[in-house]
Amino acid sequence: MSDLNPADAAFADTLRARMPETAFRDLTPAYLEEPRGLFHGGEGLLVAPGSTEEVAEVVRQAQAARVGIVPYGGGTGLVGGQIRAEGPAPVILSLERMTAMRGIYPEENVAIAEAGVILSALQAAAEEADRLFPLSLASEGSARLGGVLATNAGGVNVLRYGNTRELCLGLEAVLPDGSVWHGLKRLRKDNTGYDLRGLLIGAEGTLGVITAASMRLFPRPARSGTALFAVESPAAALKLLALAGSRIGPGISAFELISGQGPRFLEETECPARCPLTPIPDWSVLIDLGMGAGDDPDAALTGLFEAALEAGLVSDGVIAQSEGQRAGLWQMREEIPEANRRIGAVSSHDISLPLSEIPAFLDRAGDAVRALGDFRINAFGHLGDGNLHYNIFPARGESRDAYADRRAEVAGTIYDLVDEMGGSFSAEHGIGRLKVGDLARYGDPAKLAAMRAIKAALDPAGIMNPGVMLAE
Amino acid sequence: MSDLNPADAAFADTLRARMPETAFRDLTPAYLEEPRGLFHGGEGLLVAPGSTEEVAEVVRQAQAARVGIVPYGGGTGLVGGQIRAEGPAPVILSLERMTAMRGIYPEENVAIAEAGVILSALQAAAEEADRLFPLSLASEGSARLGGVLATNAGGVNVLRYGNTRELCLGLEAVLPDGSVWHGLKRLRKDNTGYDLRGLLIGAEGTLGVITAASMRLFPRPARSGTALFAVESPAAALKLLALAGSRIGPGISAFELISGQGPRFLEETECPARCPLTPIPDWSVLIDLGMGAGDDPDAALTGLFEAALEAGLVSDGVIAQSEGQRAGLWQMREEIPEANRRIGAVSSHDISLPLSEIPAFLDRAGDAVRALGDFRINAFGHLGDGNLHYNIFPARGESRDAYADRRAEVAGTIYDLVDEMGGSFSAEHGIGRLKVGDLARYGDPAKLAAMRAIKAALDPAGIMNPGVMLAE
Known part of the structure; x- marks a missing residue:
C-alpha cells in the first residue's frame, strides 16, 4: 500500500485558499458508485476546477502534500478506475465544469473540446457543423471526453474510424508534477518527439489529467x-x-x-x-x-x-x-x-x-x-x-x-x-482497479517492467489515480 | 557529452564470443553516409544479428559495457538518426539479416514481418495475398520496416490510411535493458496497459530496438x-x-x-x-x-x-x-x-x-x-x-x-x-540528430521534461542511439 496522505481538512483548507469557492462541491453518493456496483468509494475531497490552471493548482498541492488524485469524468467506466475504495481519502478531481468547446474547424475536420464535454454534446456540436464525430458508446449521454480518452474507449464505429486514440490529434494535460503540457495541435502529421499523446490516452489517469483534446471529425456520410x-x-x-x-x-x-x-x-x-x-x-x-x-x-x-x-x-x-x-x-x-x-x-x-x-x-x-x-x-x-x-x-x-x-x-x-489464442482479456474497457491482477498475470513481463519504470519516472510519488493499472 | 565507452576491440571480442561469425560484417562507407550528405559517421562496430535473441544479446553486452548502439535500417532517413558522427565509436546494429515475413493473414488484414524487411517487399507480399499495405514512400525500395516504424514515416497515403503508427497493431522489441517485449498481437482493440507500441514508434531508436511488427493490411481497391x-x-x-x-x-x-x-x-x-x-x-x-x-x-x-x-x-x-x-x-x-x-x-x-x-x-x-x-x-x-x-x-x-x-x-x-501558426517543423522526417536544436527551441517544455524522464527511466545509461532526439 502506498504511503500517501489523506485529503484531510488541512489539505482542503490549503486548496480553498488557492481556488474559487465554486470549485468545491458536495461529495454525493453518485461519485462513489459505478455502473455495475463492484466498487464503492470511501471518503474523498471533491474538487471541480473551472480551468486548466486550477487543475494544475490542485495537482501541485496534491503533489506537495502527497495526496492521491482520482480524476473523474462521467463515472461510466466499467472497471472501477473512477472509484478508490481503499487507502487514504483522495482528491476526487471532477472535470464536470470544464465543458467548453474551445473551437470547431469544419474545414479541417477538427474540434477542440475540454475534458468535461459530454460525448453526445461533442457529437451534436460536430453535427451542427455538418461533420461527424464517430465515437459512439452506450454511455455517450453521460461519458465525458476526458474519460473516453483516458480509457481509449471503443464502441461501434471502430472498424471504420479507429479507437479513441486514433481519433485524437493532440492533448492539453496536467502532468503529475503540476506542469501543463500544451499539446492541442490540429495536425495530422507531427514527428517531433515521443508520442506523449498516445501514452496518456489509455493510461486511465495514472500519468496525468487530460484537460482538453483536439479530436478528428469526418464528413457526414451522405x-x-x-x-x-x-x-x-x-x-x-x-x-x-x-x-x-x-x-x-x-x-x-x-x-x-x-x-x-x-x-x-x-x-x-x-x-x-x-x-x-x-x-x-x-x-x-x-x-x-x-x-x-x-x-x-x-x-x-x-x-x-x-x-x-x-x-x-x-x-x-x-x-x-x-x-x-x-x-x-x-x-x-x-x-x-x-x-x-x-x-x-x-x-x-x-x-x-x-x-x-x-x-x-x-x-x-x-x-x-x-x-x-x-x-x-x-x-x-x-x-x-x-x-x-x-x-x-x-x-x-x-x-x-x-x-x-x-x-x-x-x-x-x-x-x-x-x-x-493470442487475444486480449480487456478489449475496450481497460484495467482500472478490477483487472490489475489479470494484467499482472497475462501481461508481458518486459512491458510491465517498462510500464512501472514510466510510472515511476512521471509520477514518483504515485499520486495519480493510485491502485489503477499497476498495484500500489 | 555522454560518458559512453567505445565499441573497441575488447568489446568486439566479447560479442564474437557470444554470436555467430555471420553476424559480423565489414563496416563499408555506405553505413556512414546518409542521403543528403549532412552527416558522416566515424568509426563503429557493425553487427547484423540474425534473430531477436541475438539483438537482445548485443543490447545486453552494450548495456554492460556502456557502449552506444545506433540501430540501422535501410539508411534512408533524412535527419541523421542513423549516423553517429561524434563521440565514442558505437555498435551499428543493422537489422538487414532479419528479413523474414513471419506470417500473413489475409482474412485478418494483418502481416507480421521482421524489422529488416524492405518496404517494397512488404507491399509485394501483401499484394500476393490480394491485400494492400498502403505505406508508400520515395525510398520504399531500400527503407526497412524497423526504420519506418522508428521514424513513424508518412508518405502519400496518410490521408486515407494514417501514418505508420496507425498501421501498426503490435511490436516485438528489445528494450534498453536487453529484455524482449513480445507484443506481436494481431488485435484491433487491446486496452491492457500503457501504449508502449505508440511510444517506441517514432522514438527513433532511443528507447529500444524494434525487431518485428504486426502491421495492418487493407482490401485492394477494386x-x-x-x-x-x-x-x-x-x-x-x-x-x-x-x-x-x-x-x-x-x-x-x-x-x-x-x-x-x-x-x-x-x-x-x-x-x-x-x-x-x-x-x-x-x-x-x-x-x-x-x-x-x-x-x-x-x-x-x-x-x-x-x-x-x-x-x-x-x-x-x-x-x-x-x-x-x-x-x-x-x-x-x-x-x-x-x-x-x-x-x-x-x-x-x-x-x-x-x-x-x-x-x-x-x-x-x-x-x-x-x-x-x-x-x-x-x-x-x-x-x-x-x-x-x-x-x-x-x-x-x-x-x-x-x-x-x-x-x-x-x-x-x-x-x-x-x-x-500552430504548425510543426517536422511533419514526417522526425528529429534525428539534425533537428535536436529545433526541438529544444520549439518543443513544449512540459513535454520535453516528460520525454527526458521517460528516456532516463527506460535507458538510464543512455546507450540507445545517443544524440538523437534529445541532446546527450
Whole structure:
C-alpha cells in the first residue's frame, strides 16, 4: 500500500485558499458508485476546477502534500478506475465544469473540446457543423471526453474510424508534477518527439489529467444502408467480412456478429425488439454502410448478398428499405445487452481475438464452458474489430445467484483460452482497479517492467489515480 | 557529452564470443553516409544479428559495457538518426539479416514481418495475398520496416490510411535493458496497459530496438481514378477537399497540392514529365480515388468537377481516361522533387500546418521570403494531411552556393512562422540528430521534461542511439 496522505481538512483548507469557492462541491453518493456496483468509494475531497490552471493548482498541492488524485469524468467506466475504495481519502478531481468547446474547424475536420464535454454534446456540436464525430458508446449521454480518452474507449464505429486514440490529434494535460503540457495541435502529421499523446490516452489517469483534446471529425456520410444477413457459421461471417471489404471498400462502418441466443433472449425477457428472420438463425451479421452522395448503399448490399449467396456464405437476409426498418435492425442489436441484464450473466467478458481465431475460439470456449456445467452462452459483438462480448448465463429457469461461487472459475477458463489464442482479456474497457491482477498475470513481463519504470519516472510519488493499472 | 565507452576491440571480442561469425560484417562507407550528405559517421562496430535473441544479446553486452548502439535500417532517413558522427565509436546494429515475413493473414488484414524487411517487399507480399499495405514512400525500395516504424514515416497515403503508427497493431522489441517485449498481437482493440507500441514508434531508436511488427493490411481497391484540377487558390483547394470529402466519402486516397513553380521547374530542368493543363495553373490539385467494385471513380470525379466548377473553385481539369494517363499525372507529381534537386534548394522544409491556416501561411511565408531576397518558392505536398514541402530556391540563373550563408536565416524565418501558426517543423522526417536544436527551441517544455524522464527511466545509461532526439 502506498504511503500517501489523506485529503484531510488541512489539505482542503490549503486548496480553498488557492481556488474559487465554486470549485468545491458536495461529495454525493453518485461519485462513489459505478455502473455495475463492484466498487464503492470511501471518503474523498471533491474538487471541480473551472480551468486548466486550477487543475494544475490542485495537482501541485496534491503533489506537495502527497495526496492521491482520482480524476473523474462521467463515472461510466466499467472497471472501477473512477472509484478508490481503499487507502487514504483522495482528491476526487471532477472535470464536470470544464465543458467548453474551445473551437470547431469544419474545414479541417477538427474540434477542440475540454475534458468535461459530454460525448453526445461533442457529437451534436460536430453535427451542427455538418461533420461527424464517430465515437459512439452506450454511455455517450453521460461519458465525458476526458474519460473516453483516458480509457481509449471503443464502441461501434471502430472498424471504420479507429479507437479513441486514433481519433485524437493532440492533448492539453496536467502532468503529475503540476506542469501543463500544451499539446492541442490540429495536425495530422507531427514527428517531433515521443508520442506523449498516445501514452496518456489509455493510461486511465495514472500519468496525468487530460484537460482538453483536439479530436478528428469526418464528413457526414451522405447515404446509409443497413442489412441483416443470416450466415452459416462464424467462419462464414468472417468470409463475408472479407467479401464486403473487397466489394464495398471503406464504406463499411459496422459489422456486428449476433448469435441466435441474443434474439432468443429478447423473446424470453419480453424485450420489444425481434429478429426479422424466421426461424432465428444460429448466427447473423448486422452490416452498416455510410457512403458518399454518388453511391448506392442498397445496390451495394444487394450485390453483396447475391455474391455471398453464390459463395454459400449466407442463407437468408433483409436489407432495410426505410429509416424505420434500419432503426428496427439496430434496435434488435442494441436491446441484446438489456436482455442479457434481465437474464443475469454469471460472467461477462470483453475480449478480443485475432480475427481468424474467432471460429476456433467459439468452438473451444463453448466446449470448455459446457464442461463446466449447464450454462447458456451469448456471444456477440464487433466482429470487424475481433471484439466479442462473450457472456455466460445460467440454464433456463436457474438464477445467476446459484452460480456465484463458479464465477472465478468460469472467467479464468475463458481468459486462459483467450490468452493462449493470442487475444486480449480487456478489449475496450481497460484495467482500472478490477483487472490489475489479470494484467499482472497475462501481461508481458518486459512491458510491465517498462510500464512501472514510466510510472515511476512521471509520477514518483504515485499520486495519480493510485491502485489503477499497476498495484500500489 | 555522454560518458559512453567505445565499441573497441575488447568489446568486439566479447560479442564474437557470444554470436555467430555471420553476424559480423565489414563496416563499408555506405553505413556512414546518409542521403543528403549532412552527416558522416566515424568509426563503429557493425553487427547484423540474425534473430531477436541475438539483438537482445548485443543490447545486453552494450548495456554492460556502456557502449552506444545506433540501430540501422535501410539508411534512408533524412535527419541523421542513423549516423553517429561524434563521440565514442558505437555498435551499428543493422537489422538487414532479419528479413523474414513471419506470417500473413489475409482474412485478418494483418502481416507480421521482421524489422529488416524492405518496404517494397512488404507491399509485394501483401499484394500476393490480394491485400494492400498502403505505406508508400520515395525510398520504399531500400527503407526497412524497423526504420519506418522508428521514424513513424508518412508518405502519400496518410490521408486515407494514417501514418505508420496507425498501421501498426503490435511490436516485438528489445528494450534498453536487453529484455524482449513480445507484443506481436494481431488485435484491433487491446486496452491492457500503457501504449508502449505508440511510444517506441517514432522514438527513433532511443528507447529500444524494434525487431518485428504486426502491421495492418487493407482490401485492394477494386477501381481507381485520378484527376488533376486547376484551382483558383490554396483556399479553393481546401474547399475542394471538403467538397470531395462530403461527395465521395472515404474513397479519397491522395489529395496533393501542386504550385505552378513545380511544372515550370520540370520544363526548366528538362525533366520528361509535363503538366497537361495549358497554361500551367498557379495552383492545381492531384486527386486519387480507390473504390470498391460497385463504384465508378470516373463518374465521381466528373461529378466533383462539375460541382466545383459551379462553386467557382476550379477553372480547368483533366480526368485520366487510361492507366497511361493516370501514370502520367503521377509522374508529374513524382518528378517535382527531382526537378527541385536539379535547381538546387537553398533551404527545404518538411512542415505541417492546421489545414485552414495553409492559405494564410502561404501568403505570409511568401511575403517573408521575398523580404529576404530574390528567391523562388516551390510549395507542394500532401494538402489532405496539412503537410507541405516548402522549398526555397535561388533566382533564375543564380546558384544555391551563393546563398549558403543565408540558409539559417531563411529556415529560421519559416520555422518561426510555422510555430506561430500552430504548425510543426517536422511533419514526417522526425528529429534525428539534425533537428535536436529545433526541438529544444520549439518543443513544449512540459513535454520535453516528460520525454527526458521517460528516456532516463527506460535507458538510464543512455546507450540507445545517443544524440538523437534529445541532446546527450
